[in-house]
Amino acid sequence: MANGANLASHCRHAADYVNKILRGGNPGDIPVAQPTKFDLIVNLKTAKTIGLAIANSFLLRADEVIE
Numbered sequence: 001m002a003n004g005a006n007l008a009s010h011c012r013h014a015a016d017y018v019n020k021i022l023r024g025g026n027p028g029d030i031p032v033a034q035p036t037k038f039d040l041i042v043n044l045k046t047a048k049t050i051g052l053a054i055a056n057s058f059l060l061r062a063d064e065v066i067e
Helices: 007-022 044-049 056-061
Strands: 002-005 038-043 064-066
Touching: 002 007, 038 044, 038 056, 044 064
Parallel strands: 038 064
Antiparallel strands: 002 038
16 A cells, blocks of 8 residues: 555656756756645555455545455
8 A cells, every 4th residue: 555646746746846947947046846646556466465354435545446
């Protein structure tokens, strides 16, 4: 199971930074942004292998379930 920043959103923010720098912005003046979108990914195959039962209500909340 993992709960982390959404990779696509993270890449878009990085592209915005690159765009600002290439347009002449000073990297030191660009504020640091925190992730705002997170994904919950559950590896159900591994959970079953180690004998861990995960409630269906929790699986419904997951953004991705690996079976």
